[in-house]
Amino acid sequence: xxxxxxxxxxxxxxxxxxxxxxxxxxxxxxxxxxxxxxxxxxxxxxxxxxxxxxxxxxxxxxxxxxxxxxxxxxxxxxxxxxxxxxxxxxxxxxxxxxxxxxxxxxxxxxxxxxxxxxxxxxxxxxxxxxxxxxxxxxxxxxxxxxxxxxxxxxxxxxxxxxxxxxxxxxxxxxxxxxxxxxxxxxxxxxxxxxxxxxxxxxxxxxxxxxxxxxxxxxxxxxxxxxxxxxxxxxxxxxxxxxxxxxxxxxxxxxxxxxxxxxxxxxxxxxxxxxxxxxxxxxxxxxxxxxxxxxxxxxxxxxxxxxxxxxxxxxxxxxxxxxxxxxxxxxxxxxxx
Numbered sequence: 001x002x003x004x005x006x007x008x009x010x011x012x013x014x015x016x017x018x019x020x021x022x023x024x025x026x027x028x029x030x031x032x033x034x035x036x037x038x039x040x041x042x043x044x045x046x047x048x049x050x051x052x053x054x055x056x057x058x059x060x061x062x063x064x065x066x067x068x069x070x071x072x073x074x075x076x077x078x079x080x081x082x083x084x085x086x087x088x089x090x091x092x093x094x095x096x097x098x099x100x101x102x103x104x105x106x107x108x109x110x111x112x113x114x115x116x117x118x119x120x121x122x123x124x125x126x127x128x129x130x131x132x133x134x135x136x137x138x139x140x141x142x143x144x145x146x147x148x149x150x151x152x153x154x155x156x157x158x159x160x161x162x163x164x165x166x167x168x169x170x171x172x173x174x175x176x177x178x179x180x181x182x183x184x185x186x187x188x189x190x191x192x193x194x195x196x197x198x199x200x201x202x203x204x205x206x207x208x209x210x211x212x213x214x215x216x217x218x219x220x221x222x223x224x225x226x227x228x229x230x231x232x233x234x235x236x237x238x239x240x241x242x243x244x245x246x247x248x249x250x251x252x253x254x255x256x257x258x259x260x261x262x263x264x265x266x267x268x269x270x271x272x273x274x275x276x277x278x279x280x281x282x283x284x285x286x287x288x289x290x291x292x293x294x295x296x297x298x299x300x301x302x303x304x305x306x307x308x309x310x311x312x313x314x315x316x317x318x319x320x321x322x323x324x325x326x327x328x329x330x331x332x333x334x335x336x
Contacts, residue, residue, distance in 0.1 A: 006036055009046075009060075016067050017086045018053065018154055022094065025152045025330035026052040028323050052101075052327050053154070054093025069093040076200075076207040078226055083210070087155055091163070092206045094154035099165030099172040099206075101328055102146035105315040110170035111143035115197055117235035130271040131237050133182035136189050137307060140173060141314045145196065147173040147189065148311045149304035151333030161211045162188045166201040175307060177211065180300035181293040183273030187233055194232035200225045238270045238278060245279040254291030262296060272296050308332040 004012070013023050026049050035041035046060035059068040069089040077088060103110075124135045140147045153160065153176065160176040173192045179185040191209065194200075201207050231241035261275040268275065273296050280289025294300065311332060317325045329335040 006031065006045075012067055013049070013053075016069075017084075017090055017156075019152075019156045021152045022053065022154045023049075026327055029326060030323070048323060052097055052324070054095075054097035071096045071206070075205065076225075077210060078208065078223075079210045081210065083159070088208075090154045091160060091208055095163045095165050095174055095206050095208070096167070096204075098174065098328075098331065099146075099167050101320065101324055102148065102172045102311075102315070103167050103170050105317060105320050105328070106141075106144060106146045107316045107319075108141060108144040108314075111145070112169065114199070117194070117197075117232045117241075118239070120193075120197075121236050121239060125269060129266050130269045131186075131274075132271050133186040133189070133303070134306065134310075136186060136193070136236075137310050140189070140193060141310070145171050145173055145193070146311065146315070147175065147307065148332055149175040149307040150331060151304065151308075152331045159210050161209045162192045163209065164192045164195045164201055164207045166196075166203055166205045168203055171196045171201070175304070179303045181273055181297050182303055182306075183271060183277050183293070185303050186237060186271070186274060187277070190233035190236050191229050193236070194229035195225070198225070198228055198232060200229070234278075237274050238268075243270075243278045244282045245275060246282055252285075252288070254288050255295055257288055258292040258295030261292065304333065308334065 010023060010027075014020065028045065028048050031041075031045060035045070043061065047057050049055065050057040050060055054070050056068040056070050059065050069092070071089070071093045075088065075092040077083065120139060121131060124131050124139060128135055137147055150160075158176060160174075162176060163174040165172045165174065173189065173196075175185060175188060175192075177185055177188050188209070192207075195207050234243060235241040257276055257279060258272075261272040261279070264270075265272040265275055270278070273293055276289045276292040276296065280286040312329075312334065315328075317328070320328070326335065
């Protein structure tokens with residue numbers, strides 16, 4: 001029976017490990033004190049939250065029952081660092097529920113078949129000098145892979161760099177890594193596209209790439225799928241799966257590196273920022289590589305805004321219920 005008031009119900013969700021921000025985003029705007037007095041409204045509140053957060057509806061309809069996540073399996077987690085089963089279930093269920101919403105709002109048929117990194121690269125280079133971050137976004141949307149950047153996360157600590165979601169034979173990509181320059185996140189997007197293209201996800205499976213506390217240049221700690229996804233991503237961005245960029249000529253500072261990559265980028269067909277980061281990877285001079293980005297791009301900008309601006313242009317929001325659309329806008333940072 002539904003005797004819990006809204007505050008008690010919210011605490012049940014919070015005790016499950018869900019962040020206040022995701023509960024706030026999922027909480028419907030139509031809820032009011034009058035709705036609190038209506039048994040049917042209290043039931044609809046629970047069904048609404050279940051759809052958005054990936055919770056078992058019936059587990060929300062009994063006040064003394066612990067809410068349960070629907071999608072506990074299957075899922076793959078990369079770079080685990082002590083996440084509990086509850087945290088993994090929350091990420092899986094939230095990601096699957098959001099992926100379903102995105103695919104319902106996408107009008108582009110899902111891409112069927114396989115493509116290599118070089119085939120994707122050739123398709124982009126047919127119209128561009130090199131593979132830019134915006135080109136990767138356009139590619140994903142053009143082959144029916146909705147791609148968004150999360151501004152609301154299911155757990156109090158974010159931890160998620162990116163996630164690939166499979167819904168049947170369709171896919172969506174959820175980015176979580178923040179960046180102020182495009183190449184800082186381009187690799188993450190190319191990496192998730194690699195997981196999808198290389199069939200690393202079974203039907204209705206989620207793959208979560210968690211952020212590493214200490215980035216590693218060594219591949220020995222990675223599993224075979226991670227190594228393959230890295231190689232695919234680098235080949236898509238640079239043309240080779242293991243690029244090596246070393247300094248030639250005078251100057252070794254960030255300004256010199258910026259000038260060098262801007263000069264070399266058109267001939268190499270590698271985006272300048274990507275080329276600078278490849279230099280950092282090859283030499284270990286990450287401070288120099290990161291310091292070059294302001295000289296390449298000028299003022300920093302929040303990359304997530306570009307990702308979600310494109311997403312909102314591509315999605316057919318009219319195909320979604322109004323309550324779901326508002327939730328999606330909140331998750332994408334358009335509504336505070």
